Amino acid sequence: MGDHRLSAGWRAVLGGVLAGLAPSLGGPLLMLPALALLWSFAERTRWCAVWGLLAVLVSHAWLLSLHPLTWMGVPALLSLPVAISLWLSCGSCAGALLALWSLVLQRCRRWFPRWAPWWLALVLAVIWAWAELVLSGSPLFWIGVGGSTLPWDLPLAGLSRWFGSGGLVVVQLMWAWWICGLVEHRADNRRAANRRGLWIGFGSLLLAHGLGAVLLATTPPVTGALSMAVWQPAVPTRKKLDPEQQRQLPQAVLAALQGAEGEHVDALLAPEGLLPSRWRMPQGAPPVPLISGGFRWVQGQQRSALLLFSPGAERPDPLLDKHRLVPIGEWIPPLPGGLTAGLSAVGGLHPGEASRLFSVFDSPAAGAICYEIADGSALALATAEGAEWLLSIANLDPYPRQLQQQFLALAQLRAIESGRDLLSIANTGPTALISADGHVERLLPPMEAGLATVMVQRRETMSLYSWLVSKSR
Known part of the structure; x- marks a missing residue:
């Protein structure tokens, strides 16, 4: 040099x-x-x-x-x-x-x-x-x-x-x-x-x-726990919108719910963008709450969201809307007329609120949808506002394992920064639990469909980084 x-x-x-x-x-x-x-x-x-x-x-x-x-x-x-x-x-x-x-x-x-x-x-x-x-x-x-x-x-x-x-x-x-x-x-x-x-x-x-x-x-002490089932469907993104795949979706959801019912969990969690807008639970679904990525309409605007389907409820409860949209895939930048035609299979999505804080089962949590996991300050702020655990849902298909490794490393960093357990569920992986001390427990192998159960620890003590972020806003 x-x-x-x-x-x-x-x-x-x-x-x-x-x-x-x-x-x-x-x-x-x-x-x-x-x-x-x-x-x-x-x-x-x-x-x-x-x-x-x-x-x-x-x-x-x-x-x-x-x-x-x-x-x-x-x-x-x-x-x-x-x-x-x-x-x-x-x-x-x-x-x-x-x-x-x-x-x-x-x-x-x-x-x-x-x-x-x-x-x-x-x-x-x-x-x-x-x-x-x-x-x-x-x-x-x-x-x-x-x-x-x-x-x-x-x-x-x-x-x-x-x-x-x-x-x-x-x-x-x-x-x-x-x-x-x-x-x-x-x-x-x-x-x-x-x-x-x-x-x-x-x-x-x-x-x-x-x-x-x-x-x-010296991680923050545990104040409680949630028992969760996680579902990794491993549906190729390029085939997700095929009519045959859409016809098979209700049965796949039903099978995952039945598997979760036997494990006596608080809820079944599924990845980003799994369910279409106006989705209804299939007939005969077990009484297991489903927390899944999907789409919803808000005043004529479609959003990618984290949704809670409670047993017996006619409509899902929105928990969190995606704030950071993927250019081209979800959001089309301003371009000259005619250039945007046919560019996006999802298209026309609108961002939700910036806050990543939501609450489910009387447990406040912070959520990251897809590459919102890269924004540590947003999750740290939600932690300072009361989040007791972190949830990440994503769909990294058709990208290779190189991106999965990078994504998991970012999730690991978010868990350490905030002093919170982080549960990651993705369509093809990584599906893993990351403890507040950075330990990674892979729940399912990448690129393979499967169901797993996990215990997520809840914590309340705020990290110094979360406190600093809250004071800077």
């Missing part, structure tokens, strides 16, 4: 690829070298953009699994180009953001020449963390530095109980800056200063992991 034996261009390529692989293959073990490489050319805007472009293209390669898009109304000849364009657009956005970050660094050096190097690095790390938090609530789905920590480094992730994913971003960027400095100054004659920097860096590594481990070991 520092001796320039490897050119800035090659460092950008290597660092970007390592950063893209980190969420799936090594977490901080790959992310720290990737960020250290980035620091080595941080004032070279073009290569920062290349680093960001490659990082997202590699980490978000699952976007290519959108092809074929014919089920969404996209012509067959345009399907692959559209999928590639979406993938490249996400990478280009990341490249632009990294270029902007580099420009901010250059301006700070010019405007504040007396700033200590470590202080400048800290300011840039905080700016990066703030940007990731903003993106986590945007229409696009991002896997950033904070989300790449898990499942690889559970003790470090424990720090999120205090500082959220943004704190993990700052810590890793500062460690990477330290590594970059060690390499660049390894030939200096200031041995005492270098030795002091080495001890400070390693000391911070030990302190952060030790503190994180302590925080994980």
Whole structure:
């Protein structure tokens, strides 16, 4: 890095690829070298953009699994180009953001020449963390530095109980800056200063992991529990709207309810978007409450929602509406006339309220529908408002297991941040229970239909991160 034996261009390529692989293959073990490489050319805007472009293209390669898009109304000849364009657009956005970050660094050096190097690095790390938090609530789905920590480094992730994913971003960027400095100054004659920097860096590594481990070991006390059955139908999204599949749906729901009845659970939970609007329970359904993703109409607007079907009730009770809609798939951005025709198989959905708090069986909870799981601050706020457990429902088909792993890592981080158990139910997976200390219990294998039972612990004590989020609103 520092001796320039490897050119800035090659460092950008290597660092970007390592950063893209980190969420799936090594977490901080790959992310720290990737960020250290980035620091080595941080004032070279073009290569920062290349680093960001490659990082997202590699980490978000699952976007290519959108092809074929014919089920969404996209012509067959345009399907692959559209999928590639979406993938490249996400990478280009990341490249632009990294270029902007580099420009901010250059301006700070010019405007504040007396700033200590470590202080400048800290300011840039905080700016990066703030940007990731903003993106986590945007229409696009991002896997950033904070989300790449898990499942690889559970003790470090424990720090999120205090500082959220943004704190993990700052810590890793500062460690990477330290590594970059060690390499660049390894030939200096200031041995005492270098030795002091080495001890400070390693000391911070030990302190952060030790503190994180302590925080994980001191989870909020349990105040109660809910017994749930979870159903993973594993229905391919491209076939969900087929007439034959729709005819089979009532019997599939009935069979799942009958299976749950034998387990004596409080309710059966099903994934996002399973039931169409105006759905009615099939005749002869067992007296088991069904909590499922579906659709409902509100003043002429269709919403994706979490619905409660109580035994004997004629209509479902809406628990939560999806607030963060998927571009193209659920929500069409403003485009010139004619370009939106036939683009979406769901189409025309409208967002619900921003709050993620709901209540069921006299137990307040926080819900995330699909990639709302990326927005840790929204779930932390709901926890501060009284949520005792977290629920995530999703449909990640037709995406591969790479996305399931990234999704589960984000869910794991949300559980740790809030100090709450999180129950995840998805059409093809991941269906799992994540305890407040980050332990993951996979309930069903991915890509396979099945039914499982689980006990969700309820907790009331608020984490420091949830408190900080509540005070910032």
